Structure formats: structure tokens, C-alpha cells
Amino acid sequence: MVLRIGVISDTHGILRPEAEQRLAGVAHIIHAGDIGRPDVIERLRRIAPVIAIRGNVDNGPWAEDYPDTETVRLGDHSIYILHDIHDLQLDPPVCGINVVISGHSHRPLIETTGGVLYLNPGSAGPRRFNLPITLATLDLTASGPKALLHHLIGRR
16 A cells, blocks of 8 residues: 655745645645745645644744654654754664655755655745756655655746
8 A cells, every 4th residue: 555645845935736736635745844834834734634844934923833843653654854954863764764854955855875765855935046846745655665756847
């Protein structure tokens, strides 16, 4: 059985229709920070349950509802979520974590090191630094986690 998770980050207050379409049908959505505005999460919740953390641009009373990091268990997988991978202060394999999700850099990354999948879905918000506008899906299976990057076409 496959549990498909949508992974998005750095929306900076923009939720593109292409992102909503790409996330349709996922079981959960993980937002890795820099949400930008609370209505982004409200709209994502119409698609699937959302796990979200606060990023460095998330300020104000609404952002206090979101932690800086989160560890969740989905299926048989333990997932650690933080905004900036450079702030990682734990050893994922020692802690039993097999997926680490981050954002912040706006640079998409899918990499497995030491049996841990590191996933940065890139930025789904405004185009910056000539980087692509992306999000990811994460398939959690009995044989392990598998991530896939999705390029969004819209321009804002």
C-alpha cells in the first residue's frame, strides 16, 4: 500500500492553482515553512490534513500556532520537518527518523544519505533567484520512502 504525501514549502502567501491541482488526492500535506499568510493553510486543509511548521518569514500572532520543527509518524515512517536544513541538530538515523523535510533555500533536493531521505520541495511561492517553482510528493511504501519533484508552470 502507498501513502502519498504532498510536500510544499516557501509559499510566501501564494497558493497557486497548479499547486492545488497537483496536491489533489494526497492523504496528507506537509508545509515546511515560510507559509506567508494563514489562508494558505486554510486552503490546503480543503485538500487534505495539513502538518505545518513556521519559517523565518512567518511572524505575527497567527504564526505562533506553528512549531519550529515537528516529528510525525505516517504509516511506518518517521518524518522530521524543519525549515532550514542548516538548523538540523539531531542525528536522524540515531533518532529513528527515515525522512527529513526542509525548505528555506528555494532549491529542490531529493537525496538519500545514510539510509535517510532528505527532501526539500523547493519553493511553490514567488519565483526567486531564477529557481524553478516546485513542490513534491512523497510516497511512503513498505519498501521505503520515494520522493518526486513536480514543476509548477504558473507565473506570479
